[in-house]
Amino acid sequence: MLIRNATLPDGRQRDVRVRGESIAEVGRDLDASDQHVIEATGKRLFPGMIDAHVHFRQPGYPHKETWESGSRSAAAGGVTTIVDQPNTDPPTIDGESFDQKAEFAADSVVDWGINGGVTADWIPNVLLRRRLFALGEVFLADSTGDMGIESDLFADALEAATDNDVPVTVHAEDADYFNDDAKARDDADAWSAFRTAKAEAEAVERACTVAKEHDATIHIAHTSTPEGVDIASEAEMTTEVTPHHLLLSRRDLSELGTFGRMNPPLRREKRRQKLYERVVDGTVDMIATDHAPHTREEKDASIWDAPSGVPGVETVLPLLLAEARDPDSGLTYERVRDLTARNPADVFDLPQKGAIEAGKDADLVLVDTTETSEISGAALHSKCDWTPFEGYDAVFPEWTMVRGAVVYERGDALDAADTTAQEDVFYDHQGENVRGADSERLE
Ligand SMILES: NC(=O)N[C@@H](CC(=O)O)C(=O)O
Ligand SMILES: [Zn+2]
Ligand SMILES: [Zn+2]
DSSP states (O other): OEEEEEEOTTSOEEEEEEETTEEEEEESSOOOTTSOEEEOTTOEEEEOEEEEEEOOOTTTOTTTOOHHHHHHHHHHTTEEEEEEOSOSSSOSOSHHHHHHHHHHHTTOSSEEEEOBOOOTTOOHHHHTTSOOSOEEEEESSOOTTOOOOOHHHHHHHHHHHHHTTOOEEEEOOOGGGOOGGGGGOOSTTHHHHHSOHHHHHHHHHHHHHHHHHTTOOOEEOSOOSHHHHHHHHHTTOEEEEOHHHHHOOGGGHHHHGGGGOOSSOOOOHHHHHHHHHHHHTTSSOEEOOOBOOOOHHHHSSOTTTSOOOOOOTTTHHHHHHHHHHSGGGOOOHHHHHIIIIIHHHHHTTOTTSSSOSTTSBOOEEEEOTTOOEEOOGGGOSSSOOOOTTTTOEEOOOSEEEETTEEEEEOHHHHOTTOOSOOOOEEOOOOOOBTTOOGGGOOO
């Protein structure tokens, strides 16, 4: 198959030849005889996004999301690899729970990784020898699933993971710095007042210190403050930022209400802007969504009762591409590529992923950045039919390819001239564990 005359993120126009599961060749005027040709003139081709932080909810909460619905949502958003977090039921903390989740993951149309969690009951020697993507998110405070742990256990877990060459990702909040005064309030902003910016900064600082003591590196999940990013970056640790912390602030809570409750919470507009600057200037390593679906019914509760978390896997790349269209944002298409593909592949050691180069997996997304459309929760493919980005401008993929197989085609992109809405199409495809097949499991 030949994708002809696509514009790459750096602006070069190239043909891309896909053979089997891989990119065979990237060049100009490649021979197209005997080839299925996809015409891409005027369109941009991106490496598929690696979203290192999603919650697909199976086993345990299939009414919120399943591997099928979550991975379709990912594919429709141009995400070709996802990494699932351990706060499912049962939590992913031992061999059995890992294997059970891996069976659910067989429903995924995109490639995947499974993270392992740490609780008092975890079985490190077994868990760390599975084909684990990373240990994490290790919860330094309670979030959905109440998996918060004490400092001593964190240090032990870090040591065990590092001994087994397993990366560690950390949910860094410290409940000692939560502001109990906020509990007297019942407006949506009370959650942001409660889980303070200082609680994040302190936890990042402590986690980085423990990591240095153990000669280990850690990756800080969903950093929501410029302070947290700076502390981690000065300690030479890596960070991710979610689309909601990048684009939303406490100002938006009057509209979002309890649907805007997540951990860590939305911050003040000034902090959001400083976080954005760090995403633009390269201090932040990657964007990851923390896709945390909950139903409308669940979210429609008091601020102290609503579950924490917002969906995001389908809207993240479309939102970033819309940002990159605007030269004033400072975010370039190249930077978007780095934040969504190159850097996560680098940080988490996925040499086969993250770039449009000969020899890499053919994980590709074709977009038309000359136009935007408005995000509508009802049109998304997640079981979660709402989004905090309702009405935002976005650039959705025309199609998404995983290891050489087109897994998703947008209905209205099939025949642009025909405006009678056509159905989006998903093609059968079995996503694979990016850490290798089960049968190759190490002893
Ligand atoms: N971020 C959230 O607010 N919620 C996540 C858990 C987490 O990532 O902390 C969830 O699983 O619902
Ligand atoms: Zn978290
Ligand atoms: Zn999370």
